[in-house]
Amino acid sequence: MTLPRLALVPGEPAGVGPELCVRLAQRPRTDCTLVTLADPATLQAAATALALPLNLLHEDEPARRPGDLPLRMFPNASTVAFGAPDPRNAGVVVGALLDAAAGCLRGDFAGMVTGPVQKSTINEGGIAYTGTTELLAGHAGRQVVMMLANDIVRVALATTHLPLREVADAIDAGLLRHVLTTTHEALRSDFGIAAPVIAVLGLNPHAGENGHLGHEEIDTIIPLLDALRGEGLALVGPLPADTAFLPNKLTGFDAVVAMYHDQGLPVLKYSGFERAVNLTLGLPYPRVAVDHGTALDLAGRGLADPSSLEAAVATCARIASQRRSRAL
Template sequence: MTPPRLALVPGEPAGVGPELCLRLIQRPRDYALTAYADPRSLQAAAQALNLPLKLLPPDQPALRPGELSLVEVTQASVPDWGQPDPANAAAVIGALRQAAQACLDGELEGLVTGPVHKAAINAGGIPYTGTTELLAQQAGCEVVMMLANDIVRVALATTHLPLRAVADAIAPEPLARTLGIVAAALRADFGVAEPAIAVLGLNPHAGESGHLGREEIEVIEPVLAALRAQGLNLIGPLPADTAFLPAKLRGYDAVLAMYHDQGLPVLKYSGFERAVNLTLGLPYPRVAVDHGTALDLAGSGRADPSSLIAAADTCARIARNRRPQGAPP
């Protein structure tokens, strides 16, 4: 079978992204990587880590250790490690958009992204809330954020909202749409024929029969009942404080949390190093690291590449799963 061709975007050039990419490409792999980056940043990382780097033209697949195909995206500067330059914001966003467009055009089969520095991008004059939102807008589709490791997959009904805004955002149509996207991704991307999804309640003890809040009774339970009638296997709404017990997790293929900090602390505690961030619902697989730019570690060689390695491996696996049955090898 032809190795999947994936786009690789290092992210913030002053952070650990470039050196994590260098660590990633030293491994034998069964997929090809094309970076969208400034070669100067990659070469600076190779020099800092004393690792080999051979840059290839974008039409030449890079499969061997130390090789990386490159689409050049020129930055305004090559910043010092740990010192983001807002002048590079256009290049960081441009790299993401170009790589995503190559996936939308069918030139590449998936997108792997390193950590981005939101403050530097906004300081550079580009309004930016997150790469998930940027990619969804570019593709013109609804998406769901899921984080996953070897222990649990956690999808989010709401993402980056203030806590006081979460309850108003839990509404029937968005909740039903989110569950549909999660179920479809579990089938297509992870090969789960009949996925079981645990749905957390919003309130403590899942509302305690209305005594601690009525969102479960008035919104969540009716949505789950309607989707169960359509054939989805949904468990809940469940109290969040017991849903993640190991014995219970074995009965789910994924957990839907109502808000960011309801589900993600558990996932990160259970295996932060190998966790990845997936954007479900895009026409192509997108998998990112589950950590930030780690400016204090940049250029030191001490940054752990495990999450980026897991992201690339996961993206390649999903890309293969998405290939049509009977597609040529």
């Protein structure tokens, strides 16, 4: 069986994405083939800065030796200086992401892996941009769920980048149903877990303490969990967030759904930031991203850790293979 073919988009060209792709090219892969959508001159500059070999190939040529990197060219509008993002390159960054997404929808790619972008620079370039997850969801016409995962825990988010004062109003039965059913299906289809168990955190301290610390659990979360249990989902909670991540409890869960960004992600990042990845659940194809930023202060210095990108590629390859196996 042929290996899944994945699109690899480095993200912000002035950040660490290009050099991480160069580092990735130094190792032969046995789980997938990669096509990088990027500017060739920037990749060559990153290889020179790292003193590593780089041989850019046509996207249909196979990588055979260390440094080989199949490439679909997306030339930058402006020459890159590492550490100094240029808004003139915003269109190229977004264009590469959308081209990879379109290739996934056509079946040219079995999934896509994305490096970090500089949101502020894209907006300064005249493109309204809230994030790559939102870009890909809009392109595919899907409502999606953000999940971050490492070797210890998977955390899906009911809300993502909202001010804290808006979170409680955003959490309703429709949203929670979508998040929980999407997470349940992804654990089955993408991770091969036949009967997943999902822990659901409460919104309030002590999960509301029977209404003494808030009524969202009683009014919204508990009724929705009861309804979904009646539909066959294995859900535990709502649980107090301060004890749900204890190691002896995590062994009984396949994923945790947190109500807001900073309720679940600090624990995940503390437990294994270097190998953490960001998954977009609900797309017609696997999309996995690194769980770190552009690290402009490190760009071009050879100091960036490639562990998250390596984990993202390996995760995307596993999911693509899992989906293909289920489709046979």
